[in-house]
Every structure is written in C-alpha cells, then in structure tokens.
Amino acid sequence: xxELIEQLKQQxxxxxxxxxxxxxxxxxxxxxxxxxxxxxxxxxxxLIVLLEKQYGIKIENPKDGQKIFFSVKSMAEFITEHKK
Amino acid sequence: xxxxxxxxxxxIITSIGRNAEETFHSLVNGKSGVKPIKILETIHKDKFVxxxxxxxxxxxxxxxxxxLKPPFTRTALLGMIAARQAWEDAGLNMDDNVRTGLVSATTxxxxxxxxxxxxxxxxxxxxxxxxxxxxxxxxxxxxxxDLHISDYLTTVSTACSSSLNSIMFGARLIKNGxxxxxxxxxxxxxTKFTLNGFNTLMILDKTLCRPFDEQRAGLNLGEGAAYLxxxxxxxxxxxxxxxxxxxxxxxNANDAFHQTASSEEGEGxxxxxxxxxxxxxxxxxxxxxxxxxxxxxxxxxxxxxxxMIRLFGENMPxxxxxxxxxxxxxxxxxxxxxVFSILALQxxxxxxxxxxxxxIPETGLKPLTGVIKKELKYVLTNxxxxxxxxxxxxxxxPDVRIKNLPExxxxxxxxxxxYINGIGSVAPQETLDPDRFLDVVIAVEDKYxxxxxxxxxxxxxxxxxxxxxxxxxxxxxxxxxxxxxxxIEQPGAIVTGTGMGCQRDxxxxxxxxLDNHENLMNPTAFIQSTHNxxxxxxxxxxxxxxxxxxxxHRTFSFESALLDGLVLINGNEANEVLVGxxxxxxxxxxxxxxxxxxxxxxPVSNLELLGDNQPGGMAGESAAFFVLSSKKTExxxxxxxxxxxxxxxxxxxxxxxxxxxxLEQHSLATSDVDLVLLGYNGDREFDKVYDETAGKLxxxxxxxxxxxxxxxxxxxxxxATWIAxxxxxxxxxxxxxxxxxxxxxxxKKILIYNHFRNINHSLILLEKS
Numbered sequence: 001x002x003e004l005i006e007q008l009k010q011q012x013x014x015x016x017x018x019x020x021x022x023x024x025x026x027x028x029x030x031x032x033x034x035x036x037x038x039x040x041x042x043x044x045x046x047l048i049v050l051l052e053k054q055y056g057i058k059i060e061n062p063k064d065g066q067k068i069f070f071s072v073k074s075m076a077e078f079i080t081e082h083k084k
Numbered sequence: 085x086x087x088x089x090x091x092x093x094x095x096i097i098t099s100i101g102r103n104a105e106e107t108f109h110s111l112v113n114g115k116s117g118v119k120p121i122k123i124l125e126t127i128h129k130d131k132f133v134x135x136x137x138x139x140x141x142x143x144x145x146x147x148x149x150x151x152l153k154p155p156f157t158r159t160a161l162l163g164m165i166a167a168r169q170a171w172e173d174a175g176l177n178m179d180d181n182v183r184t185g186l187v188s189a190t191t192x193x194x195x196x197x198x199x200x201x202x203x204x205x206x207x208x209x210x211x212x213x214x215x216x217x218x219x220x221x222x223x224x225x226x227x228x229x230d231l232h233i234s235d236y237l238t239t240v241s242t243a244c245s246s247s248l249n250s251i252m253f254g255a256r257l258i259k260n261g262x263x264x265x266x267x268x269x270x271x272x273x274x275t276k277f278t279l280n281g282f283n284t285l286m287i288l289d290k291t292l293c294r295p296f297d298e299q300r301a302g303l304n305l306g307e308g309a310a311y312l313x314x315x316x317x318x319x320x321x322x323x324x325x326x327x328x329x330x331x332x333x334x335x336n337a338n339d340a341f342h343q344t345a346s347s348e349e350g351e352g353x354x355x356x357x358x359x360x361x362x363x364x365x366x367x368x369x370x371x372x373x374x375x376x377x378x379x380x381x382x383x384x385x386x387x388x389x390x391x392m393i394r395l396f397g398e399n400m401p402x403x404x405x406x407x408x409x410x411x412x413x414x415x416x417x418x419x420x421x422x423v424f425s426i427l428a429l430q431x432x433x434x435x436x437x438x439x440x441x442x443x444i445p446e447t448g449l450k451p452l453t454g455v456i457k458k459e460l461k462y463v464l465t466n467x468x469x470x471x472x473x474x475x476x477x478x479x480x481x482p483d484v485r486i487k488n489l490p491e492x493x494x495x496x497x498x499x500x501x502x503y504i505n506g507i508g509s510v511a512p513q514e515t516l517d518p519d520r521f522l523d524v525v526i527a528v529e530d531k532y533x534x535x536x537x538x539x540x541x542x543x544x545x546x547x548x549x550x551x552x553x554x555x556x557x558x559x560x561x562x563x564x565x566x567x568x569x570x571x572i573e574q575p576g577a578i579v580t581g582t583g584m585g586c587q588r589d590x591x592x593x594x595x596x597x598l599d600n601h602e603n604l605m606n607p608t609a610f611i612q613s614t615h616n617x618x619x620x621x622x623x624x625x626x627x628x629x630x631x632x633x634x635x636x637h638r639t640f641s642f643e644s645a646l647l648d649g650l651v652l653i654n655g656n657e658a659n660e661v662l663v664g665x666x667x668x669x670x671x672x673x674x675x676x677x678x679x680x681x682x683x684x685x686x687p688v689s690n691l692e693l694l695g696d697n698q699p700g701g702m703a704g705e706s707a708a709f710f711v712l713s714s715k716k717t718e719x720x721x722x723x724x725x726x727x728x729x730x731x732x733x734x735x736x737x738x739x740x741x742x743x744x745x746x747l748e749q750h751s752l753a754t755s756d757v758d759l760v761l762l763g764y765n766g767d768r769e770f771d772k773v774y775d776e777t778a779g780k781l782x783x784x785x786x787x788x789x790x791x792x793x794x795x796x797x798x799x800x801x802x803x804a805t806w807i808a809x810x811x812x813x814x815x816x817x818x819x820x821x822x823x824x825x826x827x828x829x830x831x832k833k834i835l836i837y838n839h840f841r842n843i844n845h846s847l848i849l850l851e852k853s
Contacts, residue, residue: 015606017550038547041345045285045607053604062286 004076012072015050016043028072036071044069051075057082089255090482091328092320093174093313095166095269096423098410099135099306102147103169108427111409111435112455118292118304118411126276127602132288135306135411136274137162150230155213158196158307160223162416163188163271166309167227170267174313174325178232182319185236185263186228187254188311189246189270191415191614193220193636196273202594205676215676219584220615221637223271225731225843234731236263238644239637241415241585241615243469244377245336246270247310248418248477249633252334253648254314260499260651264319269311269419277594278414279305280602281610285344293380293412295405296389296451298442303379306411310419312426317482329426329479332462333364338578338623338632339472343611345383350391352474353377355629357395357464360476366462371401371478373434373458375425375465378405378451379412384468389447401464404437404452418467418475425463425479432460470611471620473632499654503720503853506570506711508562509806510535511794512690512704516565521810522818525793529689532669533704533795548625551608553588555668558707559618560625563664567626570711570719576658577631578619579648581641581665583798585615585634587673618666631658639840641665642802643848646727649712664709665802669795674703682841683796684766691820693766693792701765704795708802710809720853721809722834726750730845739777739845743837746847754781758831759817761804763838764789765796773842786825788817801838801846808834808850 009023012032016039030036033044044065051057051068057079059065068078094104099117101107110117117135121128124136139147144161145154148168156164167186178184194217198205201214216222224239236257240250247270254268272278282288282305289302320327337359339352346353361368377388385405392400406424413420428434437451461484468474509515512533513526526536535558540549543561552560559580567573589612596605611617616634623632631652635644642665649661678685681699688696696702712724726749730742747754760782762774778787794803811817811831836848 019550020546040342042343042551042608042611048286049284049604049606 001076001080004079005072008072008075011050011054015046026072031071032069055079055083087316087318089258089314089331090317090320091312091331091426092315092325093170094328094423094426095169095173096310096420097137097162097166098308098413098420099137100409104423104427108431111406111424111427112433114436114438116292116409116438118306118408124274124276126279128279128283132279132290133292133304134274135304135413137307152226152230155217156226157194157217157223158273159190159192159194159271160226162273162307162309163223163227164230166269166271167231167267167311170311170313171231176313182265183235183263184233185254185257185266186224186233187238187240187250187266187268188224188227189240189250189415190220190223190272191241191243191246192272192275192278194218194222195275195277199276199594199597202598206672209679211679215680219638221640224637228731233267236729237731238635238640240633241636242473242634243471243614243616244412244414244417245467245469245473245475246415246418248467248475249336251312251419251422251477252336252475255331255334256651256655258314258316260654265313265315267311267313269309270416271309272307272413272415274305274307276597276602280597280605281593284605284607284610287381289380292439293408294439295378295380295407295437296385296444296449297440298444300380300382300385302381303407304411306413308410308413308416308420310416310423312419312422327482329429330482331477332480333360333366333478335359335363336473336475336631336633338629339474340623340627340629341472343620344470346387346468348387349394350387351629352472353388353391353466353468354394356474356476357391357466360464360478364478366478368396369399371462371464372460373428373463374401374403375421375463376403376405377466377468378407380407386444386446388466388468389444389449392449393447400449402434402452404435406435408438421465421467422477425465429460429463429479429481433457470614471616472623473616473620499650500714502650502653502724503713503716504710504722504724504809505713505717505720506566506572507721507806507809508565508569509706509708509803510538510558510562511706511803512536513793521814522793522820525691525820527689527691530687532674532702533690534669535705551612553586553612555586555588555666556618556621558668559664559666560621562707562709563622563662566709566711567662572660572711574626574628575660575662575711577649577652577661578622578628579633579645579661579663580619581635581645581799582615582618583636583638583641583667584673585636586613586617587668587670589613591670591672639798639801639838639844639846640729642799643727643729643846646724646848650724650727653712653714659714661712662709663712664707665799666707667705667797667799669703669705669797688766690792694764696766699767699769701767701791701796703797704791705797706794706800706803708806710805716853722812722850723853725849725851728847732843733845736773736776740781742845743777743781743847750849752833755784757782757785757833757835758829759811759834760785760787761808761834761836762787762789763791763800765791770841773839778837787823788821789823790821793820801836801848804836804838805848808836812850812852
C-alpha cells in the first residue's frame with residue numbers, strides 16, 4: 001500500500017501538472033479537492049483517465065469519483081480492491 | 085434614429101430537415117434526428133447516438149449546388165447550404181449594390197477534414213489542400229465566395245453560444261452603419277474531435293437526451309447550420325419583403341465561474357436573459373415562449389432553470405428544449421434554435437420538449453411536452469457555452485413593438501471618439517518594460533520568432549497556471565498589463581481576436597485522438613482548445629460578468645475585435661472595452677504551413693527579413709491588448725479613429741481605392757498620414773502588394789514595418805497597433821520600425837495596413853489624442 005501511495009502521488013503530480021509540488025508535500029489522508037490540494041472537477045476527470053490508463057479500472061459514472069478520489073489513500077484502497 | 089432590425093430570410097439544415105419546411109414538419113410531429121451514427125467514421129459508432137445529417141460529403145456537395153471548386157470541409161458545405169437558402173429566401177442578390185456583411189460562427193472549423201488528414205499534414209512533404217481549410221474562417225470565406233459577399237465578413241467562436249453571438253454582432257454592424265444587411269448564423273459538422281472531447285467530459289448521454297428531466301444523463305451531439313438575413317425594417321418594407329420577425333433584444337454575459345460548468349445560481353444565464361429583456365424594453369411577463377439551451381447535462385439544466393426562476397418567478401413562460409430533435413449542434417445551435425424560434429412565432433406554435441417525464445426536484449420546472457398552438461408575440465432563445473459564455477436573443481412578431489433606441493455611426497467616423505488608455509503586449513521583443521521602446525532589438529536567426537517569455541508567476545497564480553498553454557499565458561499577461569496601465573479593473577466588455585486560437589491544445593488533443601485511436605483521452609486539452617479560452621480566462625480571473633467575445637477570422641480577427649469594441653462604446657453598451665489580438669506559433673503549425681509556402685522553411689535572420697529569397701513569411705507570435713474608452717485620460721495613448729477590412733479585392737487598383745476611401749471617411753487625404761505601418765513579412769510575392777499600393781499612395785510619407793519584430797501571424801496587426809500607440813504617445817519612431825522617410829517630424833496620424841496573401845486586407849487608423 002505504501003508503495004502504491006508513493007506511486008500515485010507521482011502520477012497525480014504528472015497528470016495534473018502540479019509543478020510546484022513534490023510527492024512528500026501531499027499528505028495521503030488530506031482531501032484532494034476543496035480545501036486540501038484544491039483540485040476541481042476537471043482534475044477529477046483527469047484522475048478517471050489516470051485510473052483506467054495506469055490500473056485498468058474503468059469508472060462509468062463521474063459521481064463515483066467523489067468518494068474514490070477523496071484522498072490519495074482512498075484512491076490507493078480503491079485500486080487495491082479493484083485491480084485486475 | 086436607428087432602424088429596427090428585422091429577419092427577412094431563414095435557412096437551415098440539421099438532422100431533422102434540409103430546409104425550413106422539412107424542419108417545421110419534424111418539429112410539430114415530434115420527429116427526432118438523433119440516431120445511431122452512420123457517416124462519421126468513429127470507434128464510438130455503436131456507443132453513442134447523434135443528430136447526424138444522413139448525407140455523405142459528396143451528397144452535400146451536390147445539394148449545395150455550388151460552383152466553387154474543392155477542397156470543401158463538411159462544416160463549409162453545411163454552411164453554404166443553409167446560407168444560400170436564407171439568401172434566396174430573402175430574395176437577395178449582389179446586383180443591387182447594398183453593402184452586405186456575413187457573420188458566421190463555428191467551433192470546429194475545418195476539423196472534420198483535419199482529423200482525417202492530420203498525419204499527412206505532419207509527415208508528408210506536400211501541400212495537402214486541407215491544411216488551408218483548417219482555420220475557423222474558412223467556412224465563412226467559402227460562404228462569402230459562394231454568395232459573392234465581400235463588403236464585410238468575420239467569424240465568431242465562443243463555444244456553444246457562438247451563433248447567437250454572430251447574430252448579435254450582425255445586428256450591431258447594421259445599427260452602426262458598417263453594412264446595410266447581414267447574413268448571420270453558424271455551422272458545425274460532427275467530428276471525432278468533439279465527440280471524443282465531450283466523451284472525456286463524461287457528459288454524453290448514450291441514449292436520447294432528456295433535457296430538464298430528473299434522470300437526464302448528458303447531451304447528444306448533432307451537426308448543422310442555420311443563417312438569418314438581417315435587414316433594416318425600412319429597407320425590407322421598401323422592397324415589400326416578407327418579414328419573419330424583429331430582432332428586438334440581445335445580450336451576452338459571462339458567468340466567470342468555471343471553464344465548463346455554470347455557477348450554482350446561473351448568474352451568467354440570468355444576466356444574459358435580463359439584459360436581453362432590457363435591450364428589448366420588455367418585462368419578463370411579456371415573454372410567451374423560451375427556447376431554452378437545455379442540453380440535458382446535469383449542470384446546464386439545473387442552473388439554467390434556476391436562472392429562469394430568478395428572472396421569471398411565478399410567471400414562468402412556456403418553455404422547451406429542442407436539443408432532443410437535433411442534438412447539440414455546438415456553434416450552430418444558437419442559429420438553429422433562432423430559426424426554430426422564428427418558426428414558432430410565424431406559426432403560433434410551440435414545440436414539445438421530447439423525452440421529458442419527471443421535473444428536476446431542485447427547480448420543479450416542467451417544460452412543454454406536447455405541441456401547442458398559441459398566439460406568440462415575444463420569443464426568447466438561450467445559448468450558453470464553455471468559458472461561461474452566455475447569450476440570449478429575443479425575437480418578436482413584426483409590428484408589435486414601438487420602442488427604439490438611437491445609435492450613431494462608426495463607419496463614417498461620426499461616432500463617439502474612442503481612446504486607447506492602456507496597452508500591454510507579449511512579443512518576441514522586450515515589451516513589458518514601460519521605459520523601453522524597441523531601443524534594443526532582439527535579433528534572431530531561426531525558423532520562427534518566439535515571444536520573450538515573461539515570468540508568468542508574477543501575473544498568474546500557480547494553480548491556474550498549470551493548465552494554461554503558452555497562448556493563454558501570453559494573453560493574460562498582456563491583458564493584465566493593459567488593464568493596470570489604464571487603471572481599470574472591470575472593463576465593460578472583453579473581446580479577443582485570434583486567427584488560430586489555442587493551437588497547442590488542439591494539437592495535443594488531436595494527436596492523442598489519432599495515436600490512441602479515440603481511447604483514453606484527457607479532457608484538459610479539449611476544454612482548452614476552444615477559441616474563447618483566453619477571453620474566458622481573463623473574465624474568470626477577474627470575475628468579469630460582462631460581454632465576452634472571440635473573433636477568429638484569420639487576419640481579420642483582431643480587426644473584428646476592435647470593431648466590436650468600437651460599436652459597443654458607440655452604442656453606449658460599454659464605457660471601457662478590453663480588446664486584444666493573440667496568436668501562438670507551434671512547431672506543428674509552422675511545419676504544416678511551410679508545406680503551403682505560407683511560412684519560410686529554413687532559418688532566417690529577422691533583421692534581414694526583407695532580403696530573404698525563400699517563399700512565405702517568417703512565422704512568429706504575439707499578444708497585444710488595449711483598453712478602449714470613451715473618455716480621454718492623462719494616460720491616453722491615442723485615439724482609435726477607425727478600422728476596416730476588405731476581402732478578396734480584384735487587384736492593386738481596388739486596394740488603392742479602398743485605402744483612399746477609408747481615409748476619406750475620416751476626412752483625411754493620403755498626405756495627412758504621418759506614418760504608414762505596413763505588414764511586410766519577407767514573402768517577395770506578396771510584399772509586392774505593399775509596394776504597388778501603399779508604396780504608390782504614400783511615396784512621400786514615412787513608412788514603417790513590424791513583422792521582423794514579431795513574425796507573421798494572424799494577429800500581427802495587434803502588435804503593430806501596440807507600436808503605433810506608443811509612437812503617438814512618446815513622439816518617437818524607433819529606428820528599427822522605420823522603412824522609408826525620416827523620424828524627426830511629429831507623428832500625429834498613423835495608418836496600419838496589413839494583408840494576408842492578398843486575400844484579407846485590413847486598415848487601422850490611430851491619431852494623436
């Protein structure tokens with residue numbers, strides 16, 4: 001899980017072009033949206049693509065993203081559960 | 085007293101009909117054109133339905149009856165078919181010498197062919213004809229050539245509200261005396277680019293769209309074109325023409341909330357509808373029917389509904405979305421639904437909102453689900469687009485209105501004086517230091533000229549910066565600089581011109597579409613690829629809710645934006661307008677255009693540009709923004725006295741006539757002009773046009789040039805305007821700008837003359853304020 005979290009941080013930074021951030025700046029339990037990292041709905045769509053591209057997991061309803069993308073940790077848990 | 089604007093001709097082609105008659109028949113019979121995709125070659129054929137016109141490329145050519153030669157894009161063909169119908173419906177021809185304009189809208193431009201040939205564009209060293217048809221102004225020029233319209237033409241692109249905005253601009257052109265009648269509308273073909281783009285946003289309903297229904301799950305895409313003929317009422321009466329309707333109100337507002345989503349309470353939509361009512365001098369309860377935007381996405385229908393409740397309260401007029409018939413035709417939607425609204429008025433008939441069952445709980449609004457007959461006087465139609473671009477138009481039955489507001493003429497220079505009170509530019513030279521004015525010139529030997537990169541973080545916060553490609557950054561830095569220079573925070577309007585728009589984002593999305601075969605694509609580049617991204621981002625960053633526009637017609641782009649600024653100020657619709665011109669160079673766009681000999685293919689030294697033997701100009705890029713104002717201030721740079729554009733003149737003699745008559749309109753002789761800035765770009769074949777026209781007319785005046793400083797690009801004239809404004813304020817002509825003549829006399833009047841390959845010619849006149 002730790003390894004996956006670190007990998008995810010790196011992938012998020014790259015995918016969302018978060019140039020100012022280093023992986024260690026992201027607290028895995030901190031919310032990605034709103035007050036935390038401050039991501040928005042366009043980023044959520046990018047994360048859906050990331051999940052499919054990197055982990056082969058398809059999300060059909062963007063509303064499901066709200067829970068899955070709550071934090072890096074919740075993303076990692078979801079991936080562990082659903083990875084083929 | 086300005087005239088009322090009336091509609092004397094309509095033309096339309098969508099998936100529910102090839103003309104107005106077929107369209108009306110489908111609308112009253114609840115016949116939808118949204119079906120499985122057959123013509124578009126996409127891997128998503130079985131996944132999505134669309135409002136596709138069931139005609140192949142060749143069948144469309146036949147239907148158009150055009151005598152023009154290929155290449156044709158699907159977007160151009162649809163536009164030609166619908167515009168010709170409107171033209172013939174109004175009984176127009178060009179023999180009567182009435183000044184006629186064409187304002188057309190599109191979002192996809194030539195993308196329907198580009199996406200088929202893009203790999204060839206890049207990898208085959210040959211002049212593929214569809215490289216030329218890619219730009220957004222192409223379909224407009226094809227329509228203009230087909231109908232022989234040349235007095236005025238431009239192209240609008242503000243995502244899904246584009247063609248309501250083209251109709252509005254058409255009306256303003258007539259009211260300000262620029263032309264006497266206008267063909268206005270829009271065209272967009274279904275493309276893989278847009279289908280995949282909306283798919284990445286996850287807002288496509290796989291079944292039939294269900295606007296205003298609780299279960300709505302997104303939109304269906306469609307394609308089509310529609311045009312209206314706008315004329316002055318007295319002209320239409322004089323010739324005894326059938327008048328369909330009066331264009332009695334119109335407005336554009338910006339939501340300034342999010343790049344793709346509307347604000348919770350629908351602020352932009354609310355303001356657009358409210359301002360349109362004000363313009364028409366109507367109260368909300370006088371509206372009989374609203375043809376809503378109603379795309380069927382969760383966000384649109386909820387926020388549009390809320391905005392309607394805010395404006396109409398308990399007295400909600402009958403309303404319906406007609407998107408379930410045609411799908412969302414993007415840049416054509418506003419014009420398509422304007423034709424629907426006019427057909428509703430004509431026939432006292434309101435069309436049903438198909439596929440509706442249960443109201444949205446938050447609004448409880450119920451659209452009409454059956455066709456009803458009802459006496460209609462005033463019909464409102466809405467179109468809302470990405471970048472928070474929201475527009476509303478009101479059509480009324482002829483003869484029901486009395487009120488009318490006076491407006492002056494910009495064309496004759498009889499309008500209000502307009503001043504340039506602030507400027508800002510990002511260019512391949514040092515432009516951001518107010519104490520320097522081209523005293524040290526950046527010399528480059530390269531394939532193209534690129535901007536001197538500012539420190540973007542000084543202007544844009546990193547969170548916003550991360551998604552922005554170069555062109556958006558350049559635009560924002562220039563815009564902010566101009567606003568600060570003029571000490572203005574909220575201009576009454578933001579208007580941009582860009583010939584090629586966000587090329588890098590378009591290339592990114594297109595390459596990923598082709599490389600990944602329509603799989604696993606990213607939404608960001610698609611969102612950013614819309615032509616109004618820059619004007620929208622400026623509004624978003626400053627919370628500006630006012631008129632927000634993007635003109636995208638090659639070397640007319642900046643000039644159209646300037647003209648919009650002038651007419652907005654002249655018509656008392658804004659006191660200050662932020663106007664800018666902006667284009668970026670990318671490796672791919674440079675490469676493609678070297679194949680057409682538009683750009684030089686080998687490195688060239690910018691300071692020796694005019695001696696170069698290679699065909700084409702030296703490519704480049706720049707952004708330049710201006711705060712136009714009705715008030716002169718201590719900071720005023722110049723008076724912007726006039727702007728005009730000319731399409732496809734017959735030869736040097738006609739060009740000379742155009743220049744002389746432009747100056748005459750402003751009560752000037754050629755000898756009155758102190759400095760003429762010319763668009764020499766190092767392409768010997770086309771630089772000759774300057775020698776033979778301006779060279780002959782202005783032999784004794786000082787002349788200057790500027791493209792060795794910024795490179796050739798569609799909005800280079802904006803950079804020339806920046807130079808001219810500074811010359812008029814500082815009283816010095818930088819040596820590097822001067823081509824002939826001396827720089828020791830006082831400069832009071834500067835004329836900028838630019839042309840693109842002897843097709844698109846433009847003039848801008850600035851005078852000392």
